[in-house]
Amino acid sequence: MMTDVVESSGGMASRKTGDGDTDPRPGDGGGVPASSTGPETAGTGTNDSAAAARIMAIRERIDEIDRTLIELWQERAGLSQQVGATRIASGGTRLVLSREREILERFRQALGADGTQLALLLLRAGRGPL
Ligand SMILES: C=C(O[C@@H]1C=C(C(=O)O)C=C[C@H]1O)C(=O)O
Numbered sequence: 001m002m003t004d005v006v007e008s009s010g011g012m013a014s015r016k017t018g019d020g021d022t023d024p025r026p027g028d029g030g031g032v033p034a035s036s037t038g039p040e041t042a043g044t045g046t047n048d049s050a051a052a053a054r055i056m057a058i059r060e061r062i063d064e065i066d067r068t069l070i071e072l073w074q075e076r077a078g079l080s081q082q083v084g085a086t087r088i089a090s091g092g093t094r095l096v097l098s099r100e101r102e103i104l105e106r107f108r109q110a111l112g113a114d115g116t117q118l119a120l121l122l123l124r125a126g127r128g129p130l
Pocket residue numbers: 079080081083084094095096097099100103122123126127
């Protein structure tokens with residue numbers, strides 16, 4: 001499985017297959033659209049060349065965002081681990097649950113139930129093995 005986060009807030013749901021691909025569903029682009037104008041372009045899911053060009057342009061920004069998210073994710077995890085090591089070296093606790101609750105609430109307020117799930121993953125990444 002590609003993910004163990006369960007969608008619970010009514011957003012996009014996707015089913016994952018063993019190879020990480022998403023099963024096609026009826027009407028989700030698995031077939032050839034009626035307005036098809038040419039061969040399906042570069043994995044865009046459409047045969048319309050104008051739509052394919054637009055999709056590819058948007059995907060460039062999506063890829064940029066994903067790279068930034070990954071970088072930020074890794075930076076945050078590293079910082080969180082530094083805080084933990086600093087605190088333990090000074091005789092403190094590894095975790096501060098009141099601070100974790102604040103973070104969970106921040107993400108929940110901004111993003112709803114998905115925010116809570118995201119924050120739980122962020123906190124876990126920063127903890128490393130307990
Ligand atoms: C990074 C800290 O240590 C731990 C990790 C946290 C985090 O990843 O945000 C929050 C609280 C602590 O359990 C901190 O106290 O700020």
